[in-house]
Amino acid sequence: MPITRIAEIPFPRLAAHVLLHVDDPERLSPDLTFAGFGHGVVGPLELAAPRQRSIVLERALVLALHTSEIPPPDASEIELEFELETEDEQLTSVLVPLDGFLAVKLPTLLGCERDVVLALCNPLRLAPARPAVLGERTLHYAWGDVLSWLDRDAWGGEQFRLSADAWHHLGSSREDG
Amino acid sequence: MSLGCAAPKRTHRVRAGPALGNRWPHTVIPISREGRGVGPALGTSWATPPPQLTNRPPALSLHPVFIPNAKDSSLVSPTSTLPRTVLASTVAVALLFGVPGCSDRGTDRWVTTENSAVEIDWDEVAKAYREAEGPEDFETRVNEIYEGDEVISVAVHDQDERTQVVTGFFDQNEDGSVQDGEKVFTMRRDVTGADQAQYQIAGHGPYAGYHSPVWDIAAGMFMGSMLSRVFMPSYMPMYTQPYVTSPSRRGGLVSHRNSYRAANPDKFQRSSKSGRSYGRTGGGFGGGRAAPPRAPRGSGGGRFGIRRTRARAMIRVVE
Numbered sequence: 001m002p003i004t005r006i007a008e009i010p011f012p013r014l015a016a017h018v019l020l021h022v023d024d025p026e027r028l029s030p031d032l033t034f035a036g037f038g039h040g041v042v043g044p045l046e047l048a049a050p051r052q053r054s055i056v057l058e059r060a061l062v063l064a065l066h067t068s069e070i071p072p073p074d075a076s077e078i079e080l081e082f083e084l085e086t087e088d089e090q091l092t093s094v095l096v097p098l099d100g101f102l103a104v105k106l107p108t109l110l111g112c113e114r115d116v117v118l119a120l121c122n123p124l125r126l127a128p129a130r131p132a133v134l135g136e137r138t139l140h141y142a143w144g145d146v147l148s149w150l151d152r153d154a155w156g157g158e159q160f161r162l163s164a165d166a167w168h169h170l171g172s173s174r175e176d177g
Numbered sequence: 178m179s180l181g182c183a184a185p186k187r188t189h190r191v192r193a194g195p196a197l198g199n200r201w202p203h204t205v206i207p208i209s210r211e212g213r214g215v216g217p218a219l220g221t222s223w224a225t226p227p228p229q230l231t232n233r234p235p236a237l238s239l240h241p242v243f244i245p246n247a248k249d250s251s252l253v254s255p256t257s258t259l260p261r262t263v264l265a266s267t268v269a270v271a272l273l274f275g276v277p278g279c280s281d282r283g284t285d286r287w288v289t290t291e292n293s294a295v296e297i298d299w300d301e302v303a304k305a306y307r308e309a310e311g312p313e314d315f316e317t318r319v320n321e322i323y324e325g326d327e328v329i330s331v332a333v334h335d336q337d338e339r340t341q342v343v344t345g346f347f348d349q350n351e352d353g354s355v356q357d358g359e360k361v362f363t364m365r366r367d368v369t370g371a372d373q374a375q376y377q378i379a380g381h382g383p384y385a386g387y388h389s390p391v392w393d394i395a396a397g398m399f400m401g402s403m404l405s406r407v408f409m410p411s412y413m414p415m416y417t418q419p420y421v422t423s424p425s426r427r428g429g430l431v432s433h434r435n436s437y438r439a440a441n442p443d444k445f446q447r448s449s450k451s452g453r454s455y456g457r458t459g460g461g462f463g464g465g466r467a468a469p470p471r472a473p474r475g476s477g478g479g480r481f482g483i484r485r486t487r488a489r490a491m492i493r494v495v496e
Contacts, residue, residue, distance in 0.1 A: 006494055019478030030310055032402075034479030047232065050312060050333075050420035069482040073411045081483045091489035098493055121482030123411060145402055147310055148478025151429055152436065163313050165415055 003094050005105040009082055013109075016042040019064050020119065020160055022150035030147045034171070035083040039063050039109050045117065046151070046161040047140060055167070060115040060140075065098075067121050079128050102131045114138065119162055121145050128169040137171040295325035297362075299378055299389050306343065306364055306376065307394065309403040310480070312420045317343060320434050324444075328430050329361055330422035335414035339368040341407075347382075351424045358382065372396035372408055402480075 017023040019040040021031060022171055044061035066081050078098040087088055098120075108117070116134060119143040125143040144165030151159045205470040305318035323329050330348040332355050335341050342363040344356050360381035368374045373395050380387030394400060396408035406412055422430075436442075 002492060003494060006496060009494070010294040022477070029308075029314060031475040031477065031479045032310070034481075035483060037477065043457070045282060048313070050416070052419055054425070064481060066481050066483045070409060070411070083483060083489075087205075093489050093491050095491060095493040103496075119481045121480065123482070145311065146481045147314070150478065150482075152432065163311065 002092075002149070003084070006096055006101055009094060009096065009101075009105075010084075011105055012038040012111075014038040014040045016062075016160060019062060020148040020150070020162075022148055022160065025105075032151070035066060037064050037066060037082060040104075041111070041113060042117075042160050045161050046159055047117070047142075047167045048161055048163045049142075049166045052167060055140075055169075056117045057117070059113055060117045061109060061111060061113040062117045062119050065101075065118060066119040067123070069121070069123070071124055073124070075124055075126070078120070078122060078124075079129055080120075087136070099131075101128050102128070103133075106131055107133050108136075110137070115140060118142070119146055119148065120176075122164075123150065129170070134172070136172045138172075139168055140167055141170070142167050199312040233319060295323070295383075297324075297384065298322055299362075299380075299387065302345075302362070302364075303378060303389060303392060306366075307404060308399075308401045309391075310401045311403050312343075312416075312422075313426075314401065315343070315403060316422050316426075316430065317433060320430050321437050328422075328427045328434075330427065332419050332421045333416045334419040338412075338414055341366045341414075341416070348422065350425065350429070351427070353421050353424050355421070362387075366404070366407075369393075374407060376403070376404075388472075 009099065018036075019038055021034045021036060040062060041059060042062045043057060043064065045057045045060050047055050047057070048054045048133065066083070067078060068081050069165040071079065079100055080096045082094040082096065083091065086095060098118075106116075110133065114137050116137050116139050118128070118139070122141065122143050123144055123145070128141055130139050142162070142164030145165045146162055149163065151161050162166070188228075246407050281464060301322045302319060305315055306324060309315035309318060312331055312333045319331065327347050329345045330353075332344040332346065333341065334344075343366070344355050345363075346359040347361060348354075349359055350356070362378055362380050364378045366374055366376040366377055373393065375391050375393045377391045378387070378389040389472040394404060396405075406415075417435070
């Protein structure tokens with residue numbers, strides 16, 4: 001049955017390794033065909049970008065989303081793309097404006113975390129609107145491609161990492177990115 | 178507004194990697210037990226040790242030379258910490274015999290020089306650039322390829338909309354910037370047409386004199402985002418302010434490389450480099466080594482963009 005409303009789009013809660021697609025130890029480089037989406041609590045999570053000091057969030061709500069790799073160059077808002085497969089294995093892309101998606105989904109996802117991270121490519125470097133429902137939480141979004149990594153240190157510790165061209169941080173009063 | 182949760186804690190912090198030691202490439206280039214030099218820069222060898230020579234100041238030669246009385250008949254760079262008399266003899270031999278072939282290392286895939294016993298497979302470096310998703314991915318791949326102890330840092334600079342220069346360097350002073358004496362290689366990519374570009378590698382420092390073939394690339398070829406984005410209609414140079422490997426990231430690169438090497442014992446646990454041929458000393462190793470299998474490291478995740486590779490229905494939902 002085709003999806004007609006944002007609320008009908010499945011957006012599962014997933015374990016961090018699954019959510020960020022770092023659950024395969026055989027994988028060496030990011031999987032460019034990855035189309036999974038969902039949400040979950042991830043930590044510690046490093047937001048890394050060239051020419052920026054990395055930020056490590058101990059615990060953040062991450063929304064794993066996708067945009068089209070090649071959006072229309074004149075697009076003025078971020079449009080999400082959910083790749084869904086029907087029962088007869090037909091592929092369908094559901095296109096949704098980010099702002100509309102957050103307005104519908106975010107209120108049901110928020111927990112204790114003070115940071116909400118959009119794991120979402122943003123090739124046109126557009127700025128999303130900060131949903132009022134975030135309250136004092138900070139919304140982190142990126143410019144450029146967002147890639148996920150799992151870093152291991154020499155002592156066996158793990159840290160998730162999202163790399164992008166730049167990270168921006170929308171707090172309740174100002175942007176500090 | 179309170180979140181209604183217990184003990185909320187602001188936990189932003191800046192990541193810091195472990196301190197790294199600065200180690201330059203080894204200075205000893207081995208030769209065979211028969212005293213036959215196999216250093217790539219020499220282009221010649223001695224069947225028997227050369228005659229005794231007079232002392233000369235050691236600072237004049239930059240070339241590896243044969244040490245007749247040195248243990249194991251090693252070829253030694255005069256920059257190593259050898260007794261002065263040995264160095265003097267070393268230099269004298271170099272002055273007497275000359276070192277043919279040093280000035281032109283050409284386009285051999287495997288190259289090492291007088292300062293380094295660590296070779297670099299330039300074809301693999303070129304492939305890493307072609308397949309990298311970005312500077313971080315590229316520097317990870319390059320440090321997997323490099324077999325020495327040093328970390329190769331990377332600087333990526335878009336000089337304009339057509340030209341990108343990627344520099345690999347040993348960040349000796351860990352200041353996160355490229356100094357001339359630290360360069361290992363530079364890679365220049367130029368857009369040459371609507372859907373075409375080319376790139377080439379040049380060696381520096383220990384690898385000075387190496388230059389790769391010019392590789393052509395075109396839109397539609399398999400390549401990573403670092404290269405392919407230049408063909409996108411929405412392309413904008415990203416690194417007009419250069420990306421440079423941060424000193425804090427070096428720790429992560431070392432950690433990852435250790436894991437990679439541990440998972441590739443055949444490639445990295447050679448008991449000795451002795452007897453190994455470097456460069457153009459007969460051509461046996463000029464380009465035939467297969468790329469090593471890449472090992473599990475568990476660090477690659479996904480990209481949060483959709484690349485439509487299959488036909489599909491499109492549905493737009495707004496509320």
